[in-house]
Amino acid sequence: MKTLIKNGTIIDPASRIDSLGSILIENDSISGVYLGEAPPEADRVIDATGMLVCPGFIDPHVAVREPGFEEDETIASATAAALAGGFTGIAALPDTNPVVDNRGSAEFVKRQAERAANCRVFPLGAVTKGHQGEELAEIGLLVESEAVAFTDAKNPIANAEVMRRALEYTGMFDRPVLHHSIVPELSETGVMHEGFESTRLGLVGIPAAASDIMTGRDIALAELTGGRVHIMCISTREAVERVRLAQARGVSVSADVTPHHLLFTHEVMQSFDTLFKCNPPLRSQEHVDALIGGLRDGTISVISADHQPLAIEKKDVELDVAPFGLCGLETLLAICVETLITPGHLTWSQLISCLTIGPAKLLKLPHGTLGGNAPADVTFIDPTEQWTVDATSFRSLSRNTPFDGRSVTGRVVATMVAGDIRFSTREL
Amino acid sequence: MTETLQQPEFTAPWDERHLLGLENLSADQITRILDLADSFQSLSKGASQKLSILNGTVVANLFFENSTRTKTSFNIAARRLGADTVDFSASGSSLSKGETFVDTALTIEAMGVDLVVCRHRTPGAPQLLARHLRAGVLNAGDGTHEHPTQALLDMLTIRQRLGRIEGLTVALVGDIRHSRVARSNIHGLTKLGAKVIVCGPATLIPRTISQMGVEIAYSLDEILPRVDCVNLLRVQFERQRGAFFPSIPEYAHLFGMNGDRIRRAKDGLLVLAPGPINRGVELTPEVADGPHSVILNQVSNGLLIRMACLYLLAKKAGKS
Numbered sequence: 001m002k003t004l005i006k007n008g009t010i011i012d013p014a015s016r017i018d019s020l021g022s023i024l025i026e027n028d029s030i031s032g033v034y035l036g037e038a039p040p041e042a043d044r045v046i047d048a049t050g051m052l053v054c055p056g057f058i059d060p061h062v063a064v065r066e067p068g069f070e071e072d073e074t075i076a077s078a079t080a081a082a083l084a085g086g087f088t089g090i091a092a093l094p095d096t097n098p099v100v101d102n103r104g105s106a107e108f109v110k111r112q113a114e115r116a117a118n119c120r121v122f123p124l125g126a127v128t129k130g131h132q133g134e135e136l137a138e139i140g141l142l143v144e145s146e147a148v149a150f151t152d153a154k155n156p157i158a159n160a161e162v163m164r165r166a167l168e169y170t171g172m173f174d175r176p177v178l179h180h181s182i183v184p185e186l187s188e189t190g191v192m193h194e195g196f197e198s199t200r201l202g203l204v205g206i207p208a209a210a211s212d213i214m215t216g217r218d219i220a221l222a223e224l225t226g227g228r229v230h231i232m233c234i235s236t237r238e239a240v241e242r243v244r245l246a247q248a249r250g251v252s253v254s255a256d257v258t259p260h261h262l263l264f265t266h267e268v269m270q271s272f273d274t275l276f277k278c279n280p281p282l283r284s285q286e287h288v289d290a291l292i293g294g295l296r297d298g299t300i301s302v303i304s305a306d307h308q309p310l311a312i313e314k315k316d317v318e319l320d321v322a323p324f325g326l327c328g329l330e331t332l333l334a335i336c337v338e339t340l341i342t343p344g345h346l347t348w349s350q351l352i353s354c355l356t357i358g359p360a361k362l363l364k365l366p367h368g369t370l371g372g373n374a375p376a377d378v379t380f381i382d383p384t385e386q387w388t389v390d391a392t393s394f395r396s397l398s399r400n401t402p403f404d405g406r407s408v409t410g411r412v413v414a415t416m417v418a419g420d421i422r423f424s425t426r427e428l
Numbered sequence: 429m430t431e432t433l434q435q436p437e438f439t440a441p442w443d444e445r446h447l448l449g450l451e452n453l454s455a456d457q458i459t460r461i462l463d464l465a466d467s468f469q470s471l472s473k474g475a476s477q478k479l480s481i482l483n484g485t486v487v488a489n490l491f492f493e494n495s496t497r498t499k500t501s502f503n504i505a506a507r508r509l510g511a512d513t514v515d516f517s518a519s520g521s522s523l524s525k526g527e528t529f530v531d532t533a534l535t536i537e538a539m540g541v542d543l544v545v546c547r548h549r550t551p552g553a554p555q556l557l558a559r560h561l562r563a564g565v566l567n568a569g570d571g572t573h574e575h576p577t578q579a580l581l582d583m584l585t586i587r588q589r590l591g592r593i594e595g596l597t598v599a600l601v602g603d604i605r606h607s608r609v610a611r612s613n614i615h616g617l618t619k620l621g622a623k624v625i626v627c628g629p630a631t632l633i634p635r636t637i638s639q640m641g642v643e644i645a646y647s648l649d650e651i652l653p654r655v656d657c658v659n660l661l662r663v664q665f666e667r668q669r670g671a672f673f674p675s676i677p678e679y680a681h682l683f684g685m686n687g688d689r690i691r692r693a694k695d696g697l698l699v700l701a702p703g704p705i706n707r708g709v710e711l712t713p714e715v716a717d718g719p720h721s722v723i724l725n726q727v728s729n730g731l732l733i734r735m736a737c738l739y740l741l742a743k744k745a746g747k748s
Contacts (some may be wrong), residue, residue, distance in 0.1 A: 198634075199636045200451075203571075271555075272556065316528065316530065318552070320571075
């Protein structure tokens with residue numbers, strides 16, 4: 001079975017391609033990209049006129065909430081949401097109940113993903129047993145169950161000795177530690193960024209220093225151990241600067257950022273709306289500017305939705321008791337267009353890089369490119385389609401989005417996994 | 429009485445459905461409330477005489493945090509105006525109770541309530557209620573955010589004693605970080621043209637508070653000669669996470685108001701305290717019971733301010 005995608009603008013940052021052309025797919029992998037030359041015959045032709053055609057997106061940390069919190073999300077619903085957002089692969093956070101700190105739990109994640117048959121799911125293993133930050137989880141056995149990286153999700157690893165051992169041990173398997181780099185003592189009771197707004201609103205703040213300090217510690221430990229550390233949801237100017245300087249001297253440190261940290265500042269908390277409550281918190285404009293600077297010069301190589309689905313009754317409570325997080329997979333592209341493409345901060349190729357080869361390199365996956373007989377995971381984008389976010393139409397089980405009703409531009413029109421169109425908004 | 433009710437502070441329209449804080453009120457609106465409170469004083473002879481202007485209005489006091497003084501004050505104020513009151517008290521968060529905070533409020537409202545007075549430990553809780561309820565919402569203190577009627581009664585007391593607010597220098601002393609009284613006072617006093625100094629241990633004063641247009645001071649002795657009023661905020665032992673200062677004696681030594689400090693202040697210094705006061709901590713008994721103290725005036729003015737606020741919100745709700 002041969003499928004030809006033609007007339008689209010092919011963007012494959014890993015192969016430095018950004019031009020009109022055709023892609024030939026044989027069964028479940030890509031057999032060739034044709035630029036300027038006539039493409040070969042195929043059994044099926046997809047006309048991608050007016051579309052951007054790029055490798056399928058990969059999100060390195062998605063809360064799938066199953067097992068244990070199926071009222072928020074399941075692996076089936078998370079992967080359906082991922083497809084609608086253009087993702088052909090997601091790494092599933094291990095902060096479920098039970099925690100994915102053992103082979104059985106990792107195998108369950110893979111089994112549920114197979115049953116759902118939506119996008120690819122790569123298990124993430126816990127760094128420490130039960131995310132308690134004390135004893136290392138069975139990292140070697142989890143690697144054998146295909147855990148692509150290790151993380152304690154939203155639980156910072158407070159003990160520097162434990163983090164040191166974790167980086168040494170995961171380094172042995174060439175797997176990174178994805179860390180929520182924030183000092184717990186400085187952030188435990190906080191609900192928003194510490195600054196003028198938190199003072200005025202009387203809300204407990206989380207200072208930027210809480211992120212700066214932990215990022216600095218993580219870099220020092222990566223340098224000490226030779227391990228690989230990845231800062232999830234980087235949010236402060238100083239943290240970006242520390243990552244930039246560390247990368248320049250060869251430390252294995254990387255970082256991702258979310259669209260909501262680029263779109264909003266702490267001023268939105270004036271509404272006391274729990275939908276804006278996320279961790280790390282939405283910070284001030286100087287930090288947003290630094291995050292954009294980090295994306296522009298490549299210090300930040302990955303964009304993640306930091307998808308944290310939560311049943312709405314959990315969010316419709318007082319601000320201090322509401323849990324952190326928002327639903328982001330299905331709106332990621334449009335918010336990236338609004339914050340990065342429209343203002344001219346990034347080219348399409350730079351943006352697609354952060355959604356494809358960036359996360360693929362982080363997790364050492366063969367995906368994220370259209371070159372070299374890669375798996376045929378392809379995302380089709382209409383870069384000019386204008387639409388309105390409607391939370392009620394989400395594939396995610398949860399609706400906790402601050403983007404509901406927002407008029408946006410740029411939409412995923414189809415998502416192909418292993419040569420098979422799994423999602424589309426129109427006839428192809 | 430009918431004659432008094434024809435005066436403009438009673439008859440002019442009022443545009444706010446809710447009273448959530450002083451931050452979103454204009455200087456004119458704040459002055460209107462103060463004027464109305466003064467009128468209620470003459471009308472009800474210091475609030476001792478019962479009026480009938482809110483007959484048929486139901487006021488619910490929803491207190492999700494312990495309070496005796498404020499709740500009693502709101503209760504008496506509502507009854508002085510002829511309104512019916514219903515009390516609901518619950519402590520703890522909605523999570524621990526099984527029913528959410530909003531559901532509780534909706535249930536009470538469904539019993540035919542026109543105004544809801546809400547005290548809650550979480551900043552923004554009254555805003556959450558205002559989004560869900562048809563009734564007018566009056567914030568009686570939301571965590572460390574705002575406590576508008578307390579600031580209004582402080583301002584009324586100052587205005588009665590010193591004849592004005594504009595041009596005065598008012599020091600708020602103590603735990604600024606955890607004080608809703610401080611935030612509401614800052615909004616109200618600065619809008620009416622007073623200069624505000626916040627003074628206390630550095631651990632209890634967020635540095636960014638200067639952006640609210642106030643001066644930050646760490647020495648009470650340094651600022652005392654130039655202030656007209658000091659408002660001694662209660663040390664909020666229950667809101668503090670960990671130790672913000674080394675000891676109570678050290679706090680009292682650095683920031684407590686005592687006879688010695690009174691003698692070094694301006695002659696006509698007014699000493700306010702929102703209470704309940706910790707005698708020997710924020711102020712000594714000599715000061716609390718001395719001629720500079722207006723603490724009990726504040727309490728009676730609290731009734732007048734709450735009568736004024738209830739009247740205006742009831743008016744907006746079409747009940748008077």
